[in-house]
Amino acid sequence: MKINTIQQTLKNIRIKNNLTQTEFAQQIFVSRQTASNWERGISTPPVSALSIIANTFNVALPELLMALEGNQANSNHSAERQIIANAFLSILSRTNGTYCDMATIVQESGIHPHRAKTLFRSPSDILQYIAQQLDAQVVAALSTATTTDPFEMIADTVLPVLYDNNHTLKVLYSGNYANGEWIYFLKKEYIKWATPFFDHYNLNTAPITRTFAIELTVKMTLSIISTWLTQPLPTPPEEFRQTFLHLTKTPLTKLVQS
Known part of the structure; x- marks a missing residue:
């Protein structure tokens, strides 16, 4: 077929x-x-x-x-793509996220330059490839969720996936070069994911607009996750779960005063 x-x-x-x-x-x-x-x-x-x-x-x-x-x-590119992606991450890790051009990445990978050009055109393409690989794992994990609470869904299904990829994510969150593009990708993707949870947002009683509320929620959640993953030794997800839920469901004033 x-x-x-x-x-x-x-x-x-x-x-x-x-x-x-x-x-x-x-x-x-x-x-x-x-x-x-x-x-x-x-x-x-x-x-x-x-x-x-x-x-x-x-x-x-x-x-x-x-x-x-x-x-x-239909493509035999997967293994070579992964080699180049690994070279990209290795360089970012060694240089604390300093920008690296394609020539440097290709040299690190050992893939022939002409071949590499057919796989990725720029470091941004590599970053998107890595993001799509992780995104596929996250979406698959979310499909197994048994709760309708978005924060519990993340805590139960997404945190373990992120923890399994914490070495890659630490580079992406910590690096000066990758950080901006990586955060932009996450914000764009997860605003789309979070939007349906605000379908019943009451503009008459809420102090901020629906759009503002969605973006604020996503940004705060991503900040909590990035802070967790960039620790020298991130707490295992089963231990971090309660902390995550506490941070996402507790008003800022209570956190500051506690």
Whole structure:
């Protein structure tokens, strides 16, 4: 059985729903350029985006994941991509996140420069690749959640995944170069994830707007997680769980006064 590539699958969904790329992008909260890049195969959507597409257009998520895997199966690049990503992280770790160009990364990886150019065009591409790998693990973990409380969902399912990847994340959170792009990626992805939890936000009684509340919640949660993971020896997730829930559910005034 022939499996469509993810770019063809997304294009089929868009056409079936009689949408332009702009309209399609608006419905899944991405830019038109991002949607265009997905359809042209310039980049691939993260699993979190596929989950939104599945829910929005009533498509089975496994079908989209199979198409994504089809892209990967049609390419023998995975191992070489990982080698280059590891070289990128190694350099950032040694230099405390100082910017490194592609030539330095490629030399570190040992991959032939011409070959490397077909895999990644820039350090930002490598960062996006690493983010997508982690994002896939997080989305898979969230699918096993048995609670509807967003903070308990994170505590029970996401924290263990992040802890397992703490060496990589420590580099991304601590590095001067990667930190900005990494935080931007997380904020963008998890604002989309958090938004449905604010569907019943009461503007009449709340002191701030819904958008402000969502962004503040996401930023505070990410700050707690980054502080945890950048400790010399992060506490195991089963021990950090209660601390995380306490910090996310306790007003700042009480934390300061305690």
